[in-house]
Amino acid sequence: xxxxxxxxxxxxxxxxxxxxxxxxxxxxxRYKNKPAFLKISIEEEEKQxxxxxxxxxxxxxxxxxxxxDNALLMERAxxxxxxxxxxxxxxxxxxxTQIICSxxxxxxxxxxxxLPKLVPLEKWFQELGLAAIKYGGILQKSFATASxxxxxxxxxxxxxxxxxxxxxxxxxxxxxxAIDPKGLIGERGFDYANIFRNxxxxxxxxxxxxxxxxxxxxISKTANLDRTRLLKWVLAFAGLSAGWIIEEGxxxxxxxxxVAGLAAVELGI
Numbered sequence: 001x002x003x004x005x006x007x008x009x010x011x012x013x014x015x016x017x018x019x020x021x022x023x024x025x026x027x028x029x030r031y032k033n034k035p036a037f038l039k040i041s042i043e044e045e046e047k048q049x050x051x052x053x054x055x056x057x058x059x060x061x062x063x064x065x066x067x068x069d070n071a072l073l074m075e076r077a078x079x080x081x082x083x084x085x086x087x088x089x090x091x092x093x094x095x096x097t098q099i100i101c102s103x104x105x106x107x108x109x110x111x112x113x114x115l116p117k118l119v120p121l122e123k124w125f126q127e128l129g130l131a132a133i134k135y136g137g138i139l140q141k142s143f144a145t146a147s148x149x150x151x152x153x154x155x156x157x158x159x160x161x162x163x164x165x166x167x168x169x170x171x172x173x174x175x176x177x178a179i180d181p182k183g184l185i186g187e188r189g190f191d192y193a194n195i196f197r198n199x200x201x202x203x204x205x206x207x208x209x210x211x212x213x214x215x216x217x218x219i220s221k222t223a224n225l226d227r228t229r230l231l232k233w234v235l236a237f238a239g240l241s242a243g244w245i246i247e248e249g250x251x252x253x254x255x256x257x258x259v260a261g262l263a264a265v266e267l268g269i
Contacts, residue, residue: 002025003018009068010031010065023042024040036073041070041072048117049182050072052160053179055115055116057112059110077172077177077179083168084165084201093205094218097219099168101219101223102176104163107191115158120185121184121190124184125147131239135243135246138257138260138264139243141260142236142240143236143239145269146239155187157187164197165199167179189226189230190233192230194237196259197238212262234259238259242257
């Protein structure tokens with residue numbers, strides 16, 4: 001079994017069923033009689049995220065207890081609160097958004113040197129350029145906006161790259177902490193853009209009239225961001241997300257295109 005090597009290496013006791021995804025394999029374990037997760041990354045992007053988790057050293061992110069090769073042993077979130085539930089069921093969307101902003105601020109404030117291996121934001125958006133040429137429409141507007149932002153970046157920091165409600169968990173006494181980063185470097189405003197597409201499981205909430213504008217108000221105020229520039233990042237990233245999966249015909253693709261369109265309208269583009 002893929003986990004056996006690390007179970008022996010770190011004296012771990014299995015504590016649940018494996019979780020297998022397309023990018024990693026996870027196993028709930030006990031480490032020194034405390035709950036933890038053993039994560040083995042498969043894709044290169046996930047491996048880069050591992051390095052970033054180690055670099056954060058528990059500041060705004062789950063604490064890494066041990067690491068080797070492509071494997072991480074990290075503390076397990078045992079709190080019962082859920083940002084998805086807050087946003088979808090409890091009528092606390094603004095509160096959930098403010099919590100996410102607080103976590104992002106903590107992540108961005110960590111600046112120890114040397115930096116881990118990171119991917120420049122410009123590299124990601126090269127794919128949007130190709131999609132814009134092929135499909136046109138809103139993707140052209142997204143790419144033009146992304147090009148404008150990337151030409152003159154502001155407040156460059158280490159970026160998580162995949163901030164959303166399911167990637168920030170309740171760690172009880174340690175508070176809300178992030179998991180599963182991509183490992184990018186670029187303008188800090190980018191890390192707030194994906195909030196507008198989430199929770200992506202609820203199309204009606206994400207695209208409800210006035211919701212995008214309200215979130216722009218809450219996030220720009222909480223994170224001290226220029227509202228117009230924030231909305232430009234939303235348009236750019238929503239277009240990039242749609243471009244990645246545009247041929248799949250999924251609900252997530254439709255959602256990304258819808259959010260890009262809403263951001264463009266709010267910007268008057």
